[in-house]
Amino acid sequence: MLHPSCRCLPSLLAGLLLVLAVAAGAPTMAQEGAAPPAETSAEQMDDLIRTLEDDAERARLIEQLRLLAGARAAADDTPARYWDSLGATVLAYLSAQSAAIGEQANEVAAAVAELPSLLAWIGDELDSPAAQARWRDVLTNLAIIVGSSLAGLWLVALPLRRRRKALERRATETALGRVLVNLAAVTITLVPLVVFALVAYVALTLIDPRQTTRIVVLAFVNGILVRGIIVAAARVVLSPTAGSRRLLALGDETAAYLYVWSRRLATIGVFGWVVAETGLVLGMTDGARDALLDLVGLLIAGMLMVLVAQNRRTLADALQRPRHGRPVGVLRRRFAEIWHVLAFAYIVVVYGIWLLDIDGGAAFALRATVLSALVLLAVLALFAGMDRMMTGGLAFGDDLKAQFPGLEARANRYLPLLVRAVKAVVVVVAGLAVLEAWDLGGFAFLSSDAGRGVAGRVTSIAVALLLAVVVWEAISGFVERRLSGVDEDGNPIAQSSRARTLLPLLRKAAFVVLMTFIALIVLSEIGVNIAPLLAGAGIVGLAVGFGAQTLVKDIITGLFILIEDTIAVGDVVEVGGHSGLVEALSLRTISLRDLSGSVHTVPFSEVTTVLNRTKDFSFYVMDIGVAYREDADQVIEVLKQLGAEILEDPAYAQQILEPIEILGVDAFADSAVIIKARIKTKPIKQWFVGREFNRRMKRRFDELGIEIPFPHMTLYFGEDKKGEAPPAHLRFDADAAALLAPKSKAARPAKAASGD
Incomplete structure (x- = not known):
């Protein structure tokens, strides 16, 4: 079986196709041409001429033909309409093909029945003195001519062997170098075969044997030449002992394995055909010769099935192996599981075509097989070149990558997609070419x-x-x-x-x-x-519009809010009674996160008013309350000093857009005078700056003794017209005092002591 060291799946497939092509050529040598059509006799031609020359006879003939035509038309009126149908045409074709295959099957059965006659012929040849003399003459001349030719081949091949080994040891890195070395190897391989042919034909001319002996010797000489050419071609392509000049990316063991199988198939096919044909010349019956050829074809088909069975698992693993880091597709994986079944079916079909001797079937199968193999090899070679171009030919240099880090990704963004599209086109064209090779109208379909x-x-x-x-x-x-x-x-x-x-x-x-x-x-x-799809989409849209009005309202409102830039991610807003930082926006909802970390998802349909606290810039507004006894001008001056100080702090100065703005005394509260001020900051930074300003303001007010009043109540009894306040009369109730005694200061230590 194939060794796992096979480096490339296309090369493995190419090697197997080469072996199959070698095997497909052997059985077709026995294919015979079609029988010539029957000839018209001279008497019939003379009668027709005399009839046409006589006016009366000619008129009578025309009348008879008209009557026959009318009767045929009347009889075939209904069947003509019937045969115009596709199903009837198919049935008629299948019926005709079944009949033809049945006749061929009968001929095959007759050929198999001739096997005993083959054995009988062999026995007769052994018993007949004349046959023995003929065989001695044939074998003697065959031994002399073939032996001398082989001696000449070996005499030439021995000096060239050292040159061939030197070529095998020569390492070549480039494809052109491998091609040139293989051309030299082809020349060295074919020279001994040319010498063999020259010696054989010269010896045949000098000996000048009888006609039967000449035909037999020529058959064997030509068989040896054909087998030698096939083996030489396989040796050049596979190079089993010279991996450096191998055209296919195969391991050494795999190349040797395929080379051995090529030699086996070529030997069995060529010499099996030679033996059958020479047996016919030497007196074998046609039936016995056909039976012998059927056995040779069966042997080749069995060998091919053994070859497929040996490589079933290896090729399946190679097909399922990921390439270039990409996962294996479903079709490729399924093909890997059933490829051997397809190969078995192909072998059986081709052998059946050859066995049944369908008119032109063997030659057609050979031509279609070779063309399909060539198309597949061309596709594999093209794919390998495209992959090599992707990995090396279009790569960027290190300097260019360092200068423009994102250039390679941008330049190659759609390149894999383009390569896949080109490969798809190549596969389609290759499929059409294969269909054309099998006469299934591939390119004719395009026209x-x-x-x-x-x-x-x-x-x-x-x-x-x-x-x-x-x-x-x-x-x-x-x-x-x-x-x-x-x-x-x-x-x-x-x-x-x-x-x-x-x-x-x-x-x-x-x-x-x-x-x-x-x-x-x-x-x-x-x-x-x-059109129905569009109409259905319109109906669905109408139904959705009626049934999901809130959804439509959400989307439309959200779209306008986004377009008008009312809200953006990162703003602090208040919408629909919820406030927080905008974390996400969609066409339907807005997501807010409040100060406690809770997330509020508000549909845009509930947004009637938007309060954006961080649009472009922000203000930190302060309502500063001081006691009534404080000097408002002094407080305003202190606030200005604090605003100047915070601007000198780098941590806060970069967040402040303008100096503090004192708006003045804004209101008189119950217990304080309200002074309003504000600081303009960057968006969302107003609270950061405002908290720091409040901290500094509290500390400065404490230093200066500026009172920040807390809520309290002053009792005012009023004044009379003279400006004097009336006295306040107080009365103490003893019973009330007794009730309040446990809450007095004197009672607290006693209560504490009793509690211990």
């Missing part, structure tokens, strides 16, 4: 109306896909450039929240729209009527 229609639809789909890719790439590139833009110094440009929110949504919406249009175009091109 038909149906083929042109299919080609036009495929072209339309390909153009639509190409345009969709171009549009998608333009939109995606625009979004990526906007989101990852850099300045002249290479520093990233900070994007607005609106851009970070809308651009990804734009890309998603473009993807959905493009996929929808592509799906409709593809369905239309493959023959599906999309």
